[in-house]
Amino acid sequence: MLLSAVLSAVLLAGLWWITDQTIRDSFGASAREGVDVDLTGLVDIYASGGQAELEQRIADRLAMVPIDAGRAHYLLADRSGNPIAGDLARWPDLDPQISESGMIAIGSRTHAYARATLISEDLALLVAHEPPDRAFLLTRVGLVFLLGGAVFVGCIALFAQVANVRVRAKVARVGEAFRRSDEPALDRLAAPERPDEIDQIASQASQAVKRARQLMLAYRETSEQIAHEIRTPLMHLDSRIQKAIAQDPALAARANLVEARGDIKRLVAMLEALLDIASSKAQTGDTRGMKPVDFSASVRQICELYQDSADEAGYRFEWDVAGGVIVPGDEAQLGRIVTNLLDNAFKYNRPGGAIRVTLEPGPRLVVTDEGPGIAQAEREKVFERFYRGRDTDPDIQGSGMGLALARAIAERHQLSLRVAPTHPGATFILAPAADMRDA
């Protein structure tokens, strides 16, 4: 806006300067013309009426003060420059022999355009015209330019400001539509009512986003279908094994078959976790269907459930759960975050070590164990699907899904789940995503 105002002001100043010069030039030209006409007239008078007539006419002209033209000055002198008639006391520096013309000084402040000529062998005549009073006109032109220019520059600045505000509002609208990124918002962007350049870019971008979403949707549907289709025959296989065991309880292979059922259950659990991760990711930021959940009660109940397992494993299990921590969300899913973090702590804790759970308002859930901890380089990787980097002990088996699922659910609830930089011992922190960014 400032730039456009400055540019238009510079442009106006240039225009004013050109106008001013043109006016000055045209005044100069008319003064020169006036002097020549006046001089020719007086030469004619001398030729027809002689020196006395000429002196008389010069006196007449000097007596007359023009209203709208510049004053005229005359000097009739002999060859050596001594004045005979006229109002100038001294012959200026102009050669009458060659009818020289030029600017001469009249008094101390005034200048006039003059021409001198010889009208006989002994007489020289000089006519000088002061330029008409152009200061008023120039001042007026200057004023017009100044006032008009101010209005013009003001208008330009105003238009620039309005355009600026409109563009900003439009960009904000487009930004908001992409941020929400739901179907109606993208549709509105794709088909604007009176499209300008920004609308065209936004329209193309929204179509690209929609295409990407459709691809994602198709991809998700396919993977859900695959997971589902694999799950079904696995369950049938499991029923067959179950029937075989039921029909012949003394079956020699019974132990193997029971183990096989355990494997099938793990596979099914993994597929379910994959489906849950996919659906949680798809619902990220979507708050529909969420209800206020008493997270304090959920965490307490889960901790109570795990107490016996901790006793049996020989772990010290301590929990400090603040009351009344309410989180908007899906109760079963939020509980899943807690159990998956506890499962992880139970899996990696050192024999006799402590496992601690703290819940504070915020919500801020911290689960720590006294296991080997997680190396710096692995702190993000542990949340990847199928990641089993820490499972160096063949006795510790996991699906590699638990933490990935916990994080997907956290993100669905606008929460963030991360590993704190502690070593040894692992510390998982669940807190609002916004707080984590500040930390």
Next chain:
Amino acid sequence: MKILYVEDDPRAAREMEDIVRREGDTIAVETNGADGLKRAGLESFDVIVMDRMLGDADGLDIVRRLRGSAISTPILMLSALGRTSERAEGLEAGADDYLAKPFEAIELVARVRALHRRASGREHSAVILFGAFECHVKARTAFRDNRHIPLSPREFELFRYFMENAGEVVTREMLLRDVWNMSFDPQTNVVDVNIGRLRRKLEEGFDSPALETVWGTGYRLLQGRGQ
């Protein structure tokens, strides 16, 4: 027990008929939503098993309409959609339980029986008796052969659930969902450990077992009397 099964897949319907008849119960099958709705209005059933995705209707709508017309028969909804949000939708519509397909026959039977028992009000009694066991619901105390068995609050909840489903198989999924409010089986052995504790308390000082493990499926409370 008389069951109404609304299912548009004939193979699934036949399998279900086999399972239910084997258990000695009666089953009526309807293959679409409209007929299912009509039948439920005409006859009285102990439990209705409703498939969610029917050819002519969404099982959810049928459940809503049944509840709207004041039919309070317990409903078990079956669906290939097993996500927690869909489960919640089914329960909100008025179903009493939700089982994801594919399921194990024993799981289905156990759930249908549990629904039936719940509806017939057995769990509302102040005292539940089964074999040598007594469960005093209000006083929250347990007895075996008139001997008091001290249980923690969590152990009592578990014991009460077994008493409410006395003599029947209780699956891990049922325990997780009904006793501990969880929709999945955690990796940590919480079910086995909690059952183990209860079993030790119920069997300490007695000769005969109290809880039987049904391999790979669940548990059953026994009479608790010396054979």
